[in-house]
Amino acid sequence: MERINCWEAKQCGREPGGANVAELGVCPAALPGAVDGVNKGTHAGRVCWAIAGTCCHGQVQGTFARKLLSCLECAFLQQVNEEEGANFVLRPTCLGLEQTSEHAAAGSDPDVADVAGTGVDQPGPRRDRIA
Numbered sequence: 624m625e626r627i628n629c630w631e632a633k634q635c636g637r638e639p640g641g642a643n644v645a646e647l648g649v650c651p652a653a654l655p656g657a658v659d660g661v662n663k664g665t666h667a668g669r670v671c672w673a674i675a676g677t678c679c680h681g682q683v684q685g686t687f688a689r690k691l692l693s694c695l696e697c698a699f700l701q702q703v704n705e706e707e708g709a710n711f712v713l714r715p716t717c718l719g720l721e722q723t724s725e726h727a728a729a730g731s732d733p734d735v736a737d738v739a740g741t742g743v744d745q746p747g748p749r750r751d752r753i754a
Contacts, residue, residue, distance in 0.1 A: 626663045626706060627668075628652075628653070628666075629668050629669070629699055630668060632702070633679075635647075637649060637678060639654075647683075650671075651667070651676045652666060652668055652671040652677050653666055653667075654667075657717045658670050661712050662703050662712055663707070669707075670703075670712060671694075672691060672695075672697065672713075673687045673714060673715055674687075675687065679693065
C-alpha cells in the first residue's frame with residue numbers, strides 16, 4: 624500500500640516547489656527533521672499534527688497541544704492511524720512532547736494544560752491507536 628504525506632492528501636501546496644509556497648512558505652512538516660520516516664512518511668508528512676506551524680483550513684496552526692483536539696478529528700490523521708495499525712505514532716518523543724502530568728497540574732506548561740485530562744500529557748512514548 625502506498626503511503627501518502629499530508630501535503631499530498633490535503634493538496635495545500637506548501638511542499639517545496641508547491642503552488643502556495645510564495646504566499647504561505649514551505650510547511651514545516653515538508654522539511655527534513657527529527658521525525659523523518661515516522662508513520663512511514665517523508666519528513667513529518669505523516670505526523671503533521673505534532674508539528675507546529677502546519678496549515679489546516681487555510682490557517683497556520685499552533686503547537687501540538689493547542690491543535691491536537693482539532694487534529695484528532697482530521698480524516699488524514701485517522702487514515703494514517705488505520706494504515707499504521709499497532710505501529711501508529713501519535714506523539715513522537717523525539718520532539719520533546721512527553722511532558723508530564725505534573726507540568727500540566729502545576730500550570731508550568733500552558734500547552735499541556737490546554738489538553739489536561741485528554742490522556743495526551745502522559746509521560747513516555749505513545750504508540751496507541753486512536754479509537
